[in-house]
Amino acid sequence: MKLPVVGYQQAESVEDAVRLLVESEGDGKILAGGQSLIPMMAYRLLTPSILIDIGRIEALKSIELSSSELKIGALVRWCDILESRSIAATHPLLREAISHVAHYQIRNRGTIGGSLAHCDPAAECPATVLALDGMVDIAGPHGQRSVPARGFFQGLLSTDLGADEIIISVRLPLWTSKRRWAFNEFARRQGDFALAGVCLHFEIDDGKFSSSRIVGFGIADSAMSLPTTETALNGLSIGDDLGRVLALAGEEIDPPHDPHAPPEYRRAIFSTLLGRAIEQALSRAE
Numbered sequence: 554m555k556l557p558v559v560g561y562q563q564a565e566s567v568e569d570a571v572r573l574l575v576e577s578e579g580d581g582k583i584l585a586g587g588q589s590l591i592p593m594m595a596y597r598l599l600t601p602s603i604l605i606d607i608g609r610i611e612a613l614k615s616i617e618l619s620s621s622e623l624k625i626g627a628l629v630r631w632c633d634i635l636e637s638r639s640i641a642a643t644h645p646l647l648r649e650a651i652s653h654v655a656h657y658q659i660r661n662r663g664t665i666g667g668s669l670a671h672c673d674p675a676a677e678c679p680a681t682v683l684a685l686d687g688m689v690d691i692a693g694p695h696g697q698r699s700v701p702a703r704g705f706f707q708g709l710l711s712t713d714l715g716a717d718e719i720i721i722s723v724r725l726p727l728w729t730s731k732r733r734w735a736f737n738e739f740a741r742r743q744g745d746f747a748l749a750g751v752c753l754h755f756e757i758d759d760g761k762f763s764s765s766r767i768v769g770f771g772i773a774d775s776a777m778s779l780p781t782t783e784t785a786l787n788g789l790s791i792g793d794d795l796g797r798v799l800a801l802a803g804e805e806i807d808p809p810h811d812p813h814a815p816p817e818y819r820r821a822i823f824s825t826l827l828g829r830a831i832e833q834a835l836s837r838a839e
């Protein structure tokens with residue numbers, strides 16, 4: 554379908570983008586890579602009166618590493634993440650997750666800020682940022698604020714972001730060298746949105762699992778932490794039977810009823826993916 558008629562403005566700075574959003578009185582949309590927004594408009598699922606293109610704001614394109622965290626600008630694209638040595642060295646889980654996003658052409662345009670704001674339940678990035686306990690930095694008419702990922706994603710295509718606010722960056726704390734991690738998803742074809750996926754990390758102390766973080770995607774309204782499953786895994790020893798943990802995970806998720814797969818199928822896939830992910834993480838050197 555053709556796009557509806559829509560106004561267009563280029564923002565020169567974050568302040569400019571916020572000003573244009575305020576002037577649009579809730580009817581404007583930020584345009585980043587356009588890989589989700591433009592299809593939504595073509596299907597008439599969104600009908601903004603004006604697109605506010607932030608593509609020229611250089612301040613949103615940097616990747617900065619400090620002694621405590623990695624800061625990724627909202628306009629950093631999937632291909633930038635895949636090429637970044639800082640990210641490969643400090644957050645291999647993020648790099649691995651993004652290698653599963655869509656196809657080459659889409660990875661050349663899609664941005665991390667766009668994915669977080671769009672909050673697709675099957676997207677890799679929100680789940681990974683949640684698993685990494687990231688902070689989302691937001692600018693609005695009343696200044697800047699930061700929201701933990703745990704409070705940012707609120708449901709199907711729904712976040713804590715106000716209509717007059719813009720994501721400017723996401724910050725990920727650095728890990729200790731003891732972290733073991735894995736990312737695993739199942740999609741019908743390479744590059745499709747996953748039917749289900751998991752990202753996790755944990756430490757092994759005295760042969761026992763500890764400090765586990767397990768996040769699923771494609772298995773609920775939005776990326777979902779699994780605290781009950783994490784608690785069940787913590788304290789088990791390497792080599793213990795994981796059957797109860799995997800069964801708990803299948804029960805804890807909340808898969809949608811949609812045409813792509815019935816909930817029972819997603820529960821079964823998710824338990825299998827989790828079991829494989831734990832094995833992968835264990836096989837990784839510290």
Ligand SMILES: Cc1cc2nc3c(=O)[nH]c(=O)nc-3n(C[C@H](O)[C@H](O)[C@H](O)COP(=O)(O)OP(=O)(O)OC[C@H]3O[C@@H](n4cnc5c(N)ncnc54)[C@H](O)[C@@H]3O)c2cc1C
Nearest residue numbers: 583585586587588589590655663664666667668670676720
């Ligand atoms: C064929 C196809 C396959 C795909 N497969 C996958 C996949 O497997 N996994 C996956 O995760 N994604 C997939 N995508 C989506 C893709 O990754 C998108 O690029 C991404 O979700 C959104 O990023 P964007 O920069 O294109 O955002 P846009 O499309 O420009 O914007 C998306 C939404 O976020 C808002 N927005 C954008 N940036 C900001 C900001 N800085 N602050 C506030 N609001 C903002 C927009 O207003 C809009 O509502 C696919 C897309 C296509 C077309």
